Amino acid sequence: MKVKVISRSTDEHTKERSQDLQRVFHNYDPAIRPQEKAVEYVRALNAAKLDKIFAKPFVGAMDGHIDAISCMAKNMNHLVGIFSGSMDGDIRHWDIASRRTVHQFPGHQGAVRGLAVSTDGRVLVSCGTDCSVRLWAVPISTAMELDVSSDKSVEPLETYVWKNAFRSVDHQWNFDRFATGGAGVDIWNHNRSAPEQSLEWGTDTVISVRFNPGQPDLLATSASDRSIALYDLRMGKPTAKLIMATKTNSICWNPMEPFNFTAANEDCNCYSFDSRKLNAATCVHKDHVSAVMDIDYSPTGREFVTGSYDRTVRIFQYNGGHSREIYHTKRMQRVFCVKFSCDASYVISGSDDTNLRLWKAKASEQLGVLLPREKKRHEYHEAVKNRYKHLPEVKRIVRHRHLPKPIYKATGLRRTMIEAERRREEKRKAHSAPGSITSKPLRQRRIVRVEE
């Protein structure tokens, strides 16, 4: 007879010396793991709870300005710096890591309405209500050398004065042109004191200007006649214009899908559009209760951050109808500008109360260098939480956010109003001939018309 019995030698299964690694054996058979789903469910619940325990998104505030912050600019190649301009004309360059001012530029006579950095990070363009555009040289000093008091007053590289006050500025990607929005859209070159081109469609002020990251000659602007216009610099004329029901305060192109852009609108929603087909929005992002003032995309293109007049900062998924996260503080007043940091980990908000605030993009993220084991554990928690996030207990914990009372009440009020409108619409439909009243989806409802 042939016989074999299981016999394991201790040498093979234990470590020889104390500095050896422990030997680990795997058997992935599901049969030796009973009740897998129940264990996963408990782990999902615990992961959701831990997430909430470690959710401390506020990192710090940067104060120094003495008036509301109206605009911010970030350089895509320099991670730790950000520029901010305030309503009294002050422009500062901040070091986010130490949350201190690296450099202070004298700025404008009036409010600074727009800031933009050239792609190589050397030149800062600022525009203001004093009808001037100023170019500043960005000193490449390290944080060690910051000493604001003994800084000699820095002269701007150039100052170009023009006919009207400016509302916004944006720099072209990889070239040295920039566009300003005021009475119309003006395309400037660094070295010319007058704009190269002036583009116009209609007679209203242009509120915001944004160059496309993928196609550097494409430009999107929003004007106070509730329109969003797309311009092409090569042709020197506008390509399409989209008129909505309310004014758009800010636009941002998706860096990963450069044909899509999202518009932050005055009616508390953000609308994502495909620039090739403007007759309907691809997604409507609803959650704010007051006008959305600014919007910025994460470099991953998967999320964007919005700052609103209702004193909150929200983070949305690029295709999500509702926000994933909301940040608020008692001390943070109307948020006028937001920026997503270039490593997709932080969000910077500039608000009415003269402070810039630094927040984590993922509220419970562990900062710093993670050990591979820690990283794996975090990824596992995320994955198991996502698998069970539709179950009621887990969903309740994952969804829960504390809202300030005014926002909570305003949300309820908005919901009531929208519900009432919807009910009225349905009753109209029910009491009229079938097919005589058609309702448009929300993605199309807020668009008045599209002009080519």
Place this chain on the structure above:
Amino acid sequence: MGVKGVNQGHGAVVPPTEQKLSDEMDVTKKKYLRGGEANLEVLKDKKLKGQLAVREALHLKTAQAAANAEKYLLPSEEGYLEPEGLEKTWRIKQDSIAPAVDILSARNQYDIVVPDLGPYRLDFTPSGRYMMVGGHKGHLAIVDMKQMSLIKEFQVRETVRDVVFLHDETMFAAAQKKYPYIYNRDGTELHCLKEHGAALRLRYLEQHRLLASINEYGQLHYQDVTDGRMIGSYRTGFGRTDVMQVNRHNALLALGHSGGKVTMWSPTSSSAVIEMLCHKGPISAIAFHPTNRDLMATSGKEKKVKLWDMRNLKGPLQTLPGQAETLDFSQKGLLARGTGSFLQVLRDSSGTQKYEKYMTHPLVKGYQIEKVLFRPYEDVLCIGHSMGWSSILIPGSGNPNFDTWVANPFETPKQRREREVHSLLDKLPPETIMFDPTKIGTVKPPRKEKPTKEEKEAELEAALEVAKDIVPKKKTKGRSKPSKMKKKKQEIIANAKRPFLEQQMKEDEQMARKKQKGMEQVELPTSLQRFARKKVTI
């Protein structure tokens, strides 16, 4: 999907060995997919379909990788016993196996004779490293099976009816004369569980951290040993029983009663979740297959052992003749049956759940087998009997490959400490104990639409067919006259029809009521129609 050669044509035939290999891989892949591939064709939502398709592709990849790992990367092979020529495996004795295996394995065959201290009950830790031994006269001992050393041995000077390890070898519970007690590994008494009463059997639900006991009045108690809460105390209503077993797959507790019923209990319900009438006589032992979720073995005092499929409760899969005071399944599905001083091990060699004799082992005459337990991850069977305990070799019974993070026979103290904390975090709430634990996280199927007329008629016909096939039993003493038989048959058919007719009547009644309401509205003059009670349409 076999491997295509470089120069072969489009419809090249795969050689048979490769085909067999790929079939095997498909079977293992299905095991790792945990229930086959999802059907995404029924979805209408394109976005969801796209997201799920990506996830499905990942699942398939994972399953393939796990199947490959199982095929190529597992370190050990399982044991076997192959007879040569006309030899039969059940005639092979332990003495003839001993010289054929290595010294270390031969040390696993022994008899410990302790004649005075009563029949011994055993328990193992899940890794198989430690064994707990409790004699009826109060002798408790913890043995380290790897080093064959005694960790602790002491006398409690009271009747001990059952012993069970808690989460690991550091704590165990003993069902003593009046109450169960919990002891430390050093023999210190930690707790006296007064609420349980005089427990006859104890069982520990590992993942839920629940200690379950059945006492002499047939009361079932579930206690959470991490915080000491009594989760549930239920009166079974079936009287005294000392047959209790845990189904590791869904943590249901099976009790065998003297009427031949097997009932399964969960701590969240006061009545049994399942009641099965299994045997004609009292149940003497129950055992659950550790890997196959559906297989259960029960034995009754009418000298039969029956194998059941839990999903299909029409009848036993197999009935084996023979008495069994104690039953146990090994990790590889071998069934050990012990009665008196005779022990038999059965195996289904073909995988079709037909069990046949594999090995036998007669103990010294006069030893009464009390409990039979396979040692996890080893080819060893331990027997607790009236004169002590023994251990024999059963090749092919244990799972040769353990997973360090599930149960590690070579656990260091540091690993034990870490595992204790991690497993405490994963403690399952008692609400997760249900018959089919894979239903957690699934979506409730949509409410069935009302069956159409044809479907209803088809159902009625099917029920009638079944009713016609039933032949009533022939009775003696003139009670089965032809007229009476005919009447009985008609009664059976009428009973089969009744639920359908009742359903029909209910529906007709509802329709009539609706019509009446409608009629009321029609009676109003047209100018007053808008004041009639209407159903709100949204």
